[in-house]
Amino acid sequence: MFVPRDVYGVVRPRTVDEVRDIVRAFARTEDGPRLQALSTGRNWGLGSREPARDGVVTLELGGLDAVRELSVEGGWAVVEPGVTQLRLAELLSGTGRMLNVTASSGHTSVLGNAVDRGVGLRRQRTLDLVGLEVVLPDGELIRTGWWPHGEHPGAINPQGLGPSPLALFTQSDLGIVTAGVVRLLPRPEAQCVLRLGFGSGRLAEAVDELRRWTAQGLVSGVLKVYDPVSTRSYGGLGDEYLTHLCVSGTERSVAAVTRVIEEEAEESGLFTRVLRSDEHPPAPDDLVARAVERLYAGDPSRNEAMLRSAVGQEADRVDAEGGGWLFFLPLIPFTGPSVARAQELLDRVHAETGIRPGSTVNALDPDVVDLVVSFRFPRTEHHARQAHRALDRTYELFAEAGFHPYRLDSDHHAWMDRFSGDPAARAFVRRLKETLDPRRVIAPGRYA
Ligand SMILES: Cc1cc2nc3c(=O)[nH]c(=O)nc-3n(C[C@H](O)[C@H](O)[C@H](O)COP(=O)(O)OP(=O)(O)OC[C@H]3O[C@@H](n4cnc5c(N)ncnc54)[C@H](O)[C@@H]3O)c2cc1C
Structure with missing residues (x-):
């Protein structure tokens, strides 16, 4: 689905010492192949196992599994x-x-x-x-960062000193x-997931209302808003915008906050329905709602059904036989107008390329949304070309609007300079690379 690179082979170390030996061996040759590390290599939608450049040996670390x-x-x-x-x-x-x-x-x-x-x-x-x-x-x-040492590991401090x-x-x-x-x-003692629907005419207002609830501390975890295309792509039901919102805490706090949100939703007049997971469990064929409810509780056991619905295959066969799937992952401000603007840009992509990507708002905090833009298509060369044209156009339009991605797929690492604010900061990182890895042994071209 992405530009295939020249990959000379795969090495599968079983121990950390083997990883060190492999890296030293590759570092000895000036112009030999380079190393691209993977953990389980399931970076679907972003290039899966594809490196950013040719001439690479893949270092697969799935065997280090302790x-x-x-x-x-x-x-x-x-x-x-x-x-x-x-x-x-x-x-x-x-x-x-x-x-x-x-x-x-x-x-x-x-x-x-x-x-x-x-x-x-x-x-x-x-x-x-x-x-x-x-x-x-x-x-x-x-x-x-922080590592536990001995019998008294102490409190976690990722930054350490200095x-x-x-x-x-x-x-x-x-x-x-x-x-x-x-x-x-x-682990929260109790949890309730609310599912709220609203029509596309209320998008900006509804997002602002959801932002208000997030800013005021009513929401636990990442609030999600699926547009209708996205809902269908992942195997959900419905033809309007759909919000999943988690409330977690003690039994009493969850009961109280859930009631507050129901009242706020009612008063706002924006939502067509407000369903609570305890009173209205999702229908058996609503794969998204069923999975998301468990995910907020740290349980990914229903994800395989959602994956099958999205790409038509089990995890082990997605890359060989799964349907086409691409991601574009920008961060955008958590405001109604910004989310509405992003939808306009996706409509433009549709008008220009014939492909309408789906989008899901993932509210990371009261100010920032991770907008997951997904392109789902049949696995043929023609459709892949069309989807990549739409993806490229999405990169262009979102870049012009100031909505920059926080992750890149394997075809778009050359965009790093365009998305980096300060050339001097980029030069500083390149100096670090030059100092630590003068022979460019590791991950050539990736986020570089
Ligand atoms: C339906 C669907 C839903 C998805 N939902 C989500 C989601 O909710 N959130 C999300 O984040 N993603 C999501 N994804 C995207 C993707 O599948 C996940 O991000 C997945 O976790 C990435 O694959 P992986 O864990 O096997 O990592 P890998 O593919 O092993 O690693 C990803 C990249 O990290 C680097 N890397 C990995 N391991 C190492 C290492 N040991 N040393 C140095 N560099 C390394 C490499 O550059 C590698 O390419 C979704 C995909 C699909 C199709």
């Missing part, structure tokens, strides 16, 4: 790249902690998603990442991640 340590009391787990979100979520089942899971397959990597700066149902995944174990381009092994290199290793061409410390969220 949960090295887990502290329910402390709220952290030390995991390797092959640990999937389903496995960690199952380990936490019945405990007072949960994982901030994503809507992708349960068989995706906890770390792979976090180092690519994915988004979970509770918050951005980078907020879960407090420590990283990294093999540097010369084979040296370092641990950045300059913190933690962020240098997400969306990074500076090292290969062999383990990470991931935060585990306190």
